[in-house]
Amino acid sequence: MSVEQAKRSTWQYELVLVSYHSREQLEGLFATLPLDMPVVVIDNAKGADRVDELLADRPNSRYLDSGGGKGFAKAANMGIRSSRYDYIVLGNPDSRPTVDVIDVLVDDLIADPELVTSAATMKGHDDKPELGNGGWEPTPRRVLLHVLGAHKVAPTSALFARPTPGRPMNPEWLTGACMAVRRATFLDLGGFDETFYVYNEDMALGRAIREAGLRQQLHTDLLVPHGAGGSGAGKTWMLQMRGASMVRYLRKHNAPARVNVMRSMLVAGYAGRTVLSRARGKKAVADEHAAYIKGLLVGPPAP
Structure with a gap:
């Protein structure tokens, strides 16, 4: 039918x-x-x-x-x-x-x-x-x-x-x-x-x-x-927003010291992934990881 x-x-x-x-x-x-x-x-x-x-x-x-x-x-x-x-x-x-x-x-x-x-x-x-x-x-x-x-x-x-x-x-x-x-x-x-x-x-x-x-x-x-075609803003913009949103969530429900521990682990982990991706010639992936780190550290991107 x-x-x-x-x-x-x-x-x-x-x-x-x-x-x-x-x-x-x-x-x-x-x-x-x-x-x-x-x-x-x-x-x-x-x-x-x-x-x-x-x-x-x-x-x-x-x-x-x-x-x-x-x-x-x-x-x-x-x-x-x-x-x-x-x-x-x-x-x-x-x-x-x-x-x-x-x-x-x-x-x-x-x-x-x-x-x-x-x-x-x-x-x-x-x-x-x-x-x-x-x-x-x-x-x-x-x-x-x-x-x-x-x-x-x-x-x-x-x-x-x-x-x-x-x-x-x-x-x-x-x-x-x-x-x-x-x-x-x-x-x-x-x-x-x-x-x-x-x-x-x-x-x-x-x-x-x-x-x-x-x-x-x-x-x-x-x-x-899922993912039949990209929608929304650019990928690095979205990844920075994802990092910023994660920190916002952590702050809503955790004490500051606990937030800092979790954010530091995320930054360190994604920094390693960024370096590894660049070494493998995967620049786009490395840029996405770097954008996520930026969101974790400095907050959301400009509108």
């Missing part, structure tokens, strides 16, 4: 997509989804690439102009707060979930009232699960094991999760690249922490869910293609 023919009389959820110069990626995503699927696009680029035009033939779609420069957390909250659906599904413009996958995630929430989020496992171009499908609360031990690369032999030992397909894994937070969310509970918990421009808002949400005594779930049996 074609995408155009695969229509429903009712939908139980709305797909929430934050766009920043992501028209090409959204075109690819929409080509795989039913025309009548409810979807809201929150445009963080002030209409620069006219993503509103992509919704003209989608009867259950909404377009929100964030005004630009809001970051992911604020933009996503804007779409979720204004939704009329009990369940929403967060997606990335460069993710490629199927309706069947989304249905499973939403059905999880319907069946279990204590489940706040249910996420699929994102896979890269090599068809293998990505590192960062979720992860664990940063501690000095976990940060040390991360910089040592211990996750390669002990997948649950460090900071970020790389699931094995079909093998259960229970991270303490989940990435929002393809994640169903119980809207009312999400809002009761305060939504995404808007002090994070991008990155670590998912880590903060996982913490809020745990502290409320509620649950989240990662489906390692549902793999969704």
